[in-house]
Amino acid sequence: MIPNGYYGLQWSNVGIVRSFLYPTSGYTTALSSGQDVAYNAYGTPMSIASSPSSPFTINSFVAASAWYDNNTLMMTGSRAGSFLYGTTTSTTIQMTSQSVQQSNGSLPSQCTNYVTNNDSTRLTSYNASSACDNLIFNQLTYVHFIAPSGTQIPTSSPGPHYCGTDAPGWISTPYPTTVGQTVSATVCYDWNSNSCLWQNQITIINCDTYYVFGLILPVYCQLRYCTTNVPVTGNQTTITTTVAMTPFSYSIYNNTAIGSVVYSQHFTYYTTPTSQCTAWTSFTSQLLPSLNYTSLTISGTNDPTGISLADPVAVANIANALYQNTGYSITVNGYPWSVGICGSGIELTWNAVICTCTNTLSYSLRPCIGNYNWGGVNTISCLAADQTMTVTFQYGSVRIVTTPVTTTIPATTASVNQIPSNYFGLYWFNVDIIDISQSPFNTSLYQSFGFITALRSGRYVAFSISTAMSIGTFNSITTFTINSFVAASIYNDNNPLTMTAYRLGVLLYNQTIVLAEHVATLVVAPLFFQVSVLYIAQGMNETLTFGIRNDPSVTYLDNISVLSGGQELLTNGNFEYENQLGWSGASHLVSGSGICYSYCYADGIVGRLDYVSQTFQTTPGSLLHVSFYIRWGGSGSGVIANVTIYP
Numbered sequence: 001m002i003p004n005g006y007y008g009l010q011w012s013n014v015g016i017v018r019s020f021l022y023p024t025s026g027y028t029t030a031l032s033s034g035q036d037v038a039y040n041a042y043g044t045p046m047s048i049a050s051s052p053s054s055p056f057t058i059n060s061f062v063a064a065s066a067w068y069d070n071n072t073l074m075m076t077g078s079r080a081g082s083f084l085y086g087t088t089t090s091t092t093i094q095m096t097s098q099s100v101q102q103s104n105g106s107l108p109s110q111c112t113n114y115v116t117n118n119d120s121t122r123l124t125s126y127n128a129s130s131a132c133d134n135l136i137f138n139q140l141t142y143v144h145f146i147a148p149s150g151t152q153i154p155t156s157s158p159g160p161h162y163c164g165t166d167a168p169g170w171i172s173t174p175y176p177t178t179v180g181q182t183v184s185a186t187v188c189y190d191w192n193s194n195s196c197l198w199q200n201q202i203t204i205i206n207c208d209t210y211y212v213f214g215l216i217l218p219v220y221c222q223l224r225y226c227t228t229n230v231p232v233t234g235n236q237t238t239i240t241t242t243v244a245m246t247p248f249s250y251s252i253y254n255n256t257a258i259g260s261v262v263y264s265q266h267f268t269y270y271t272t273p274t275s276q277c278t279a280w281t282s283f284t285s286q287l288l289p290s291l292n293y294t295s296l297t298i299s300g301t302n303d304p305t306g307i308s309l310a311d312p313v314a315v316a317n318i319a320n321a322l323y324q325n326t327g328y329s330i331t332v333n334g335y336p337w338s339v340g341i342c343g344s345g346i347e348l349t350w351n352a353v354i355c356t357c358t359n360t361l362s363y364s365l366r367p368c369i370g371n372y373n374w375g376g377v378n379t380i381s382c383l384a385a386d387q388t389m390t391v392t393f394q395y396g397s398v399r400i401v402t403t404p405v406t407t408t409i410p411a412t413t414a415s416v417n418q419i420p421s422n423y424f425g426l427y428w429f430n431v432d433i434i435d436i437s438q439s440p441f442n443t444s445l446y447q448s449f450g451f452i453t454a455l456r457s458g459r460y461v462a463f464s465i466s467t468a469m470s471i472g473t474f475n476s477i478t479t480f481t482i483n484s485f486v487a488a489s490i491y492n493d494n495n496p497l498t499m500t501a502y503r504l505g506v507l508l509y510n511q512t513i514v515l516a517e518h519v520a521t522l523v524v525a526p527l528f529f530q531v532s533v534l535y536i537a538q539g540m541n542e543t544l545t546f547g548i549r550n551d552p553s554v555t556y557l558d559n560i561s562v563l564s565g566g567q568e569l570l571t572n573g574n575f576e577y578e579n580q581l582g583w584s585g586a587s588h589l590v591s592g593s594g595i596c597y598s599y600c601y602a603d604g605i606v607g608r609l610d611y612v613s614q615t616f617q618t619t620p621g622s623l624l625h626v627s628f629y630i631r632w633g634g635s636g637s638g639v640i641a642n643v644t645i646y647p
Helices: 026-030 275-285 312-324 450-454
Strands: 010-012 014-018 036-040 047-049 060-063 071-079 082-091 098-101 115-117 141-145 167-171 182-191 194-206 211-215 223-225 248-253 258-267 293-300 303-309 328-332 335-342 345-350 362-365 375-379 387-396 399-404 416-418 427-429 432-435 460-463 470-472 484-487 495-503 506-515 521-524 529-536 541-549 554-564 600-602 610-617 623-633 640-646
Touching (some): 026 036, 115 328, 258 275, 275 345, 293 312, 303 312, 312 328, 312 345
Antiparallel strands (some): 071 082, 141 211, 182 194, 194 211, 248 399, 293 303, 293 387, 328 335, 495 506, 529 623, 554 623
């Protein structure tokens, strides 16, 4: 039973059950994430309540009848004794799980909490190999299929030996038609002249402009879910042209020191952890949402360096999931990071499935599982040998938070339009956009072009045919940075794409890459990114410290400046003296990289942070303008940049 006080609410007669214990019941039908579902025990009503001073809202939930069809579910809501809401709905046991929503129309959590799959060998046109899904979906997984894979599971069979397997899987039941709706669907597998020789149940969520699929393990090995390209038009009634490459605004938070929340415990073979579980519970309770997280590292006896995640948004989401005791998953560089319930506690994994034994090297921590399968770092995750496992969340420093900026350009009835000049304050020349869901781009002919390959969100892509496109500013003061973009050739393979970048007539960057039509290329521009922040001096002496790491590549720093009333307080901020003058630890200098006129600082240590710092005199209470340029070279496994200023 869910105990009273759980999340500060009063729970009455709300039982919980592991859905997989009853695979043919409505418990499995209603499951949308994790393994547990709530139910009203003994057939009597359940209730959730709070004190009058602490109101709460239930936005939506998924429901199904546990054992019989046509059961009636009645819901009522009241506030301080006043009736607010009442409705009834009919639920069924297996074939249709219903998404019950309030009128605010919020989408189910799976629409933002899923893993992506871009495997083009799943397409109905692919007829080679005999791949299996038994290692990918051995636990309920919510998947958003994206290019170069298809966008949906097909509703007809392509025939045996397609989709990269022997018996391809297709959906024999209807898709959900209402935005936010979740349905149970039947997947059939075509083999031996029988288009539905085997079958299993999945869930499909309509997320407006795309579908998310709740997939489970097929019944045999050479059975696999197929994909096909079918655009989802969503719930729009008018055509509003929104550019897919969303700009971002940047907010910078300044803390006076950095810190970390660390879990490190020794585990013993074939021994159920107890004190380790207590320490794990204490550790997760310290992952406060108010902290500005910068990185996450899992390390241990078998990997002292560990694997790291430096995306501050993803790290914050993982920390929050551990703190809230809820599930979360994100795929970074092809490897999943996941949080989920296992046993009586929460589990953190990298390149593994929650609460599952792996025979390959993985990273799993589940100290509160209640048995001796407590996970392992760079080992198997069940019956692992003695080892110490460590999880480190770093927080503080200067943190850059990206926030999508939503805007539109004027609506049009045409499928092709140009981004107008002065859009987001920039100068756009010859930058066309198309809506690939509109005719003729939604025809089978255009679906095979590179428009679909390059699409990563929404319905719009930018393109240029035969002539160059350019993006610039209207003056010499305004600057902007393009960090990365996804590109593909529209009509054929081996098309060269040349990119150049200038600042005040000085060439900063020049690169040519070759594009393919059906394989998307992620283009990461190795430009220096400028960071600036205002800081109020706390003492007569301040120390500016950089801690950077990029294994096995390099992170570059240059043009570091601290201004007070227009006066530069740092010495040798651009490292042009070719030595450590003014700096402590600046022994790794390189030349001719990006904006480096002669020299800039580059981290040269593998396996840990490389520090460089300078102490300078200030006046307490004075306003300091701190700025620097940073560039990440390559794609290292532990990319970290901690920047602090303190008395």
